[in-house]
Amino acid sequence: MRIGFIGTGGITSAIVAGLCTSQLEFDVIRVSPRNRETSLALKKRFDRVRIGESNQDVLDHSDVVILAILPQDMKKILADLDFKSGQVVIHLLAGVKISEISPLIEPGITVIRAVPLPCVAIHKGPIALFPENETAVSLFEVLGSVIVVDSELQLESLSIVTALMAPYYALLNTVSDWAVNQGIGRKNATDYTTAMFGALSLIAEQPADGDIRSLIKESMTRGGLNELAMSTIDERGGFDNVVHALDRVKIKVTG
Numbered sequence: 008m009r010i011g012f013i014g015t016g017g018i019t020s021a022i023v024a025g026l027c028t029s030q031l032e033f034d035v036i037r038v039s040p041r042n043r044e045t046s047l048a049l050k051k052r053f054d055r056v057r058i059g060e061s062n063q064d065v066l067d068h069s070d071v072v073i074l075a076i077l078p079q080d081m082k083k084i085l086a087d088l089d090f091k092s093g094q095v096v097i098h099l100l101a102g103v104k105i106s107e108i109s110p111l112i113e114p115g116i117t118v119i120r121a122v123p124l125p126c127v128a129i130h131k132g133p134i135a136l137f138p139e140n141e142t143a144v145s146l147f148e149v150l151g152s153v154i155v156v157d158s159e160l161q162l163e164s165l166s167i168v169t170a171l172m173a174p175y176y177a178l179l180n181t182v183s184d185w186a187v188n189q190g191i192g193r194k195n196a197t198d199y200t201t202a203m204f205g206a207l208s209l210i211a212e213q214p215a216d217g218d219i220r221s222l223i224k225e226s227m228t229r230g231g232l233n234e235l236a237m238s239t240i241d242e243r244g245g246f247d248n249v250v251h252a253l254d255r256v257k258i259k260v261t262g
């Protein structure tokens with residue numbers, strides 16, 4: 008398989024790093040010359056990375072093409088390009104529907120939409136995908152947990168959840184700060200906090216039906232410390248502010 012990227016920026020760097028350090032069998036990755044600095048850095052770092060002479064050169068030498076350009080550049084970049092029949096095109100452009108991008112690509116070409124996160128560089132995290140496609144699944148499953156959804160609307164809803172990355176780090180930092188204020192060194196405070204939340208997330212990934220409500224109950228001994236913490240948070244509105252934040256992001260995304 009030959010993989011091409013149009014747009015060599017942050018997310019392309021993460022995917023290329025993840026692919027080149029994975030077990031996936033592929034021949035070569037060809038990235039677009041822009042951004043020059045980033046494409047040169049990737050070529051220097053990984054043997055199987057080549058820099059295309061142009062965007063068209065990337066397309067001409069790729070079986071799978073990943074579009075990782077900014078939405079505002081999409082029309083002018085795609086207008087000049089000829090795709091080949093049989094190519095699989097995976098588009099990553101946030102907020103851009105398949106129906107908006109497909110007319111800019113030759114008819115009959117399969118267009119898949121995916122939402123990866125930068126943690127694909129370390130083969131972790133979710134990658135939402137729609138519609139199901141064998142090639143796209145095989146490419147992304149080495150980079151994290153592939154979640155194939157039933158509609159583009161579902162994919163957009165999951166992409167809204169990614170707005171909680173900064174709040175999540177802020178939660179970790181708040182807990183770490185609190186521990187530091189108790190006299191614990193910063194490194195130990197952060198190591199303990201991140202190891203605990205990491206382990207809890209691993210446990211929460213286990214239920215086959217995805218129902219994690221029982222974990223809340225199981226973690227609370229009657230009259231115990233978790234029950235006290237939970238009721239204290241509930242007295243201040245619980246996690247309503249998280250739902251409110253997701254609703255506001257949804258309004259911004261959907262207009």
Ligand SMILES: NC(=O)c1ccc[n+]([C@@H]2O[C@H](COP(=O)([O-])OP(=O)(O)OC[C@H]3O[C@@H](n4cnc5c(N)ncnc54)[C@H](OP(=O)(O)O)[C@@H]3O)[C@@H](O)[C@H]2O)c1
Pocket residue numbers: 013014015016017018019039041042043045062074075076077078080084099100101102122123124125
């Ligand atoms: N970052 C993420 O975590 C993430 C996750 C999922 C999806 N996405 C989506 O992926 C896309 C890229 O995001 P990003 O964060 O990687 O953005 P980025 O770092 O700004 O990368 C965009 C790249 O497009 C290049 N570019 C500009 N004009 C071009 C042209 N004519 N031909 C080829 N490449 C051109 C830019 O090069 P110059 O620097 O030379 O202008 C830049 O390297 C966006 O649509 C975003 O919504 C991002």
